[in-house]
Amino acid sequence: MQDARLRLFSVLLLSVASFISVAGAVLTLIWLLLYPVYLIAAVRSKAYYLLLPFTGIVALVMQLSGGDGLSYFIRMGILLLLGFTIFRGWEPGEFLDLSVWLFGTKTGFDLGLAIEMTIQGIDEASRDWSRAITAMKLKRINPGIRNLTSIGFLLIHLRLLRARDQADLLTTRGYQSGGSCCPEFHPSNRDIIASFCAILILFIALIPVRDVFILMM
Amino acid sequence: MKLILDRIRVERGEWHCSAEGTFLPGIHLITGRVGSGKTTLAGIMAGVMDPSSGEILREGISSCMLCQQYPEYHVTGSTLAKEAESYGIVAKNALETAGLPGRGDDDPFSLSRGELRRFQIACLSLRDWDLIVFDEPFSALDCQGKQKESQRISALSSRIVVVFTHEQRYLPKTDYLWEMREGVLNYLGTVPEAIPFWDTAPVHVRMLLENGIIPANLTEEDIREGLCRMRG
Numbered sequence: 422m423q424d425a426r427l428r429l430f431s432v433l434l435l436s437v438a439s440f441i442s443v444a445g446a447v448l449t450l451i452w453l454l455l456y457p458v459y460l461i462a463a464v465r466s467k468a469y470y471l472l473l474p475f476t477g478i479v480a481l482v483m484q485l486s487g488g489d490g491l492s493y494f495i496r497m498g499i500l501l502l503l504g505f506t507i508f509r510g511w512e513p514g515e516f517l518d519l520s521v522w523l524f525g526t527k528t529g530f531d532l533g534l535a536i537e538m539t540i541q542g543i544d545e546a547s548r549d550w551s552r553a554i555t556a557m558k559l560k561r562i563n564p565g566i567r568n569l570t571s572i573g574f575l576l577i578h579l580r581l582l583r584a585r586d587q588a589d590l591l592t593t594r595g596y597q598s599g600g601s602c603c604p605e606f607h608p609s610n611r612d613i614i615a616s617f618c619a620i621l622i623l624f625i626a627l628i629p630v631r632d633v634f635i636l637m638m
Numbered sequence: 639m640k641l642i643l644d645r646i647r648v649e650r651g652e653w654h655c656s657a658e659g660t661f662l663p664g665i666h667l668i669t670g671r672v673g674s675g676k677t678t679l680a681g682i683m684a685g686v687m688d689p690s691s692g693e694i695l696r697e698g699i700s701s702c703m704l705c706q707q708y709p710e711y712h713v714t715g716s717t718l719a720k721e722a723e724s725y726g727i728v729a730k731n732a733l734e735t736a737g738l739p740g741r742g743d744d745d746p747f748s749l750s751r752g753e754l755r756r757f758q759i760a761c762l763s764l765r766d767w768d769l770i771v772f773d774e775p776f777s778a779l780d781c782q783g784k785q786k787e788s789q790r791i792s793a794l795s796s797r798i799v800v801v802f803t804h805e806q807r808y809l810p811k812t813d814y815l816w817e818m819r820e821g822v823l824n825y826l827g828t829v830p831e832a833i834p835f836w837d838t839a840p841v842h843v844r845m846l847l848e849n850g851i852i853p854a855n856l857t858e859e860d861i862r863e864g865l866c867r868m869r870g
């Protein structure tokens with residue numbers, strides 16, 4: 422999706438749809454097929470499979486305690502997949518644009534900047550992690566629990582060093598609060614159709630499945 | 639002992655690079671333009687990355703090390719002593735070789751990038767690796783540091799040493815010359831015979847070639863000697 426506003430709007434609607442019913446979750450999964458490249462990247466993401474078991478544990482506990490664990494697992498699994506797929510398609514600077522468009526050049530700029538820096542930090546931490554693993558591999562060190570702790574310290578250390586550099590850079594540029602940013606959005610026909618589909622999915626998710634068949638009859 | 643790149647190809651979207659060749663013991667210098675795939679190829683040679691297609695054969699190579707572009711990428715220890723030990727060497731020797739005696743308890747990140755680079759090359763040179771791949775080993779070093787480290791790399795010539803660099807002045811004593819051209823690794827030949835065919839030759843080397851002089855090798859001394867010959 423080219424337009425970050427429509428993307429956020431669709432994600433909000435689809436998140437609610439996935440959360441409230443299995444039908445909404447399944448339709449959200451079908452909606453995600455509109456963006457196969459990002460969906461494939463999300464399905465291949467290791468982080469997704471790291472988080473999924475936690476959902477499974479909660480679902481199992483729910484099932485054993487008499488709740489509908491399977492429904493929870495499907496809904497949360499697809500909700501996670503939605504998050505991962507949309508995150509894959511996000512371009513640097515879009516959160517800043519969106520935030521300024523929503524809340525203006527003062528609060529919006531600060532909020533957008535904070536989000537952009539956080540995402541950048543996550544991205545850098547992920548790269549630092551793989552570099553540290555590479556260094557361990559080269560040194561033939563087994564990345565066991567003890568060594569993973571030292572990598573954790575290393576990542577925090579690098580993050581703090583970068584944070585200091587970023588703070589220096591912002592100070593040098595005279596940043597105090599707010600800033601100038603002129604966001605531009607270019608909605609495509611595909612974006613509009615996808616957003617309309619998201620509204621329909623939420624509508625279907627809100628009404629019980631039985632009623633959908635009655636309406637169809 | 640040899641490293642064989644058998645029809646290696648890496649593809650990322652529209653970008654691609656390919657390599658084919660045999661690397662024997664000695665110093666191999668690989669140059670090429672920014673974005674030509676040098677770092678990718680360095681990672682593949684060291685076995686930390688996989689090519690899209692092709693095969694890497696390591697005949698008689700039992701130990702291998704990659705010196706990555708940024709020295710902080712190698713840090714896994716919380717002190718310089720622990721960092722040296724992570725390479726399997728005695729900390730005292732590494733610290734003395736790097737010109738940092740008595741600083742074993744220092745945090746590696748308290749060093750400047752240049753100091754950390756010196757320390758890392760010292761650690762690498764103190765162990766017997768069969769294959770060492772250097773990716774831009776002279777980055778972050780001052781002239782004196784570059785000169786020292788290029789001499790240290792020259793001294794490793796009994797093993798397979800591959801140096802990927804943009805450095806224009808302080809180069810190690812090179813045995814084999816390679817060049818990345820439009821995403822393809824080209825073997826130019828042995829030094830000095832291959833120097834006239836070097837497209838990305840440093841400015842001083844080009845100046846010598848324009849005056850009909852082929853330096854004996856690529857070290858600073860060789861280039862200076864060639865310049866003296868040029869002046870008559």
